[in-house]
Amino acid sequence: MRALVLGARGAVGQVVRRELTRQGHTVTGASRHADADAVVDLRGDLAALSRLSRSHDVVVNAAGIERAELAAAVGGTPLVEISATGAYLEELRTAASGAVVLGAGLVPGLSTVLVSSLEPRPGDDVDVLLMLGSGEAHGPAAVAWTASLVGADVHRPPEGRPVRNLRSSTRAVGRDGRSRHYLRADFPDHVLLRAQRGIDVRSYLALSSPALTAALGAVGRIPRLRGLLRAVPHAGSDRWHVLVRNRRTGATLQVDGVGQSEATGRLTALAAQHAATSPRRGSMTMADLIDLEEAQAALGR
Template sequence: MKILLLGARGAVGTVIRRELEQAGHEVDAASRQATGDLGVDLRGDLEPLARIAAHYDAVVNASGVERADIAQMTTSTPLIDISASGAYLEELHARATGPIVLGAGLVPGLSTVLAAGLESLPGDELDVCVMLGSGEQHGPAAVEWTAGLVGAELYRPPEGRSVMNLRGGLRSVGPDGRVRRYLRADFPDHVLLNAVPGRSHGEGGGLRVRSYLTLSSSALTWALAVIGRLPALRGLLKIAPHAGNSNWHVVVHNRRTDERLQAEGVGQSEATGRLAALATIRAVDTALQLPATMADIVSLDDVRSVLA
């Protein structure tokens, strides 16, 4: 299998490349710095991408650049996108002219698989509680995504009213048995589980999915809550110390049944890269033809095996 990888030098991109190459696949890195046909500027003209995409079995966007018109550049070649912005992923789906895996990674991705794996009925409420490792050195795209939450409303929240990021939340038990404070955050599973045809999730009588974020350092979670109410302090996120550890977890809880599915590990970038590589392989192996989420092409056993 021959893969075109956008963002190969990033924290996640390096893991994706390693995983795919170790599985015996050929990976070419496209970037602004690349020469010849692999010179692709995602912030500029996308025509070079449209020209070369047809020569690959899949295109993976791990660049952090969110341009929905990239969906029109890959046509019949599967596009695997690791972005975590609901508005972008919804527009990507709307513009799709071929197969796309929407939100391939940890959250969304693993979280989508867990949410879809719960026994649920229309109208059920699911809480997606995410802990990210505040001790991990994240790439600039991840930092910018977090900073973008500050002072912003959630995109199309299931409440049907304005909900602010990082304000309010809940207390819940993590996989280690510890009770933590989770802040409301704009992870896009409520969008993804409603976007793909054939699913009954999201608004309009389907599942009501709410996502929450905590950090492995309780002190930094507290600080994040303060910044969420004082957006002028947003810049502090870029200079915040990497306190705590690199542990992460995702817990999905059905309020009606009290059923939970969860997963945990060490290293957000490592897990995201492994899961994105898995999604890439599955998209090609299944001859994906339409936009899909991770839950449509990957099983719970698959993700647990990859993360073991």
């Protein structure tokens, strides 16, 4: 398999490249820098991307650039997108003509697989509870994405009314027996799964440091403080988990690990391999390609 990885120098892109190479695939790393395997500027003319896509079996966008035009630019080559922005993934779904995997990281991605594994009925309410390791040094794209939540509303929330990010919250007990406080956040499983399965998903975010979770909630209430997010120290562990629960049945599932970027890269590499060989066309989620056992195996769980 020949894979074109956009953003191959980034924290996630490096893992995707390593994992695909380790499994015997040929990887072309693309970026706007002159010393990359291939030069592609995703903010400008996408002609170079279109040309390169024709000679590859799959394209992975790990660059953090969100342009719905990417779906058309890659032509018939499958595209794996790791973005967690609901509005963008919705645009990408509409623009898709070839195969496009919407969300291939922890949330959405692993979370989508977990929700599907609960086998919810139409009309069920499901919570997705994500804890990220605040001790991990995240790249500028991840920090910018979190900052974009501040003062913004959840995109098309299942409540059918405006819901502000990081204002409301819930509590849950994880597999370690600890009760944690999670803040409502605009991860897009509700966008991906409502039309497909008829369920309402609400997503929440916590950090491994309770103090930093509280601080994030304070920034959510006072948006003018968002600039502080770029100066937050790396306190706490680098552990993460994704916990899902069905409100009707009380059933829960959880997967945990160490290193968000590592986990996202491994899951994305798995999605790329499946997308390159799948006969499916149009938009799809990780749950359409892999099951929970495969996801856990990729993560070394």
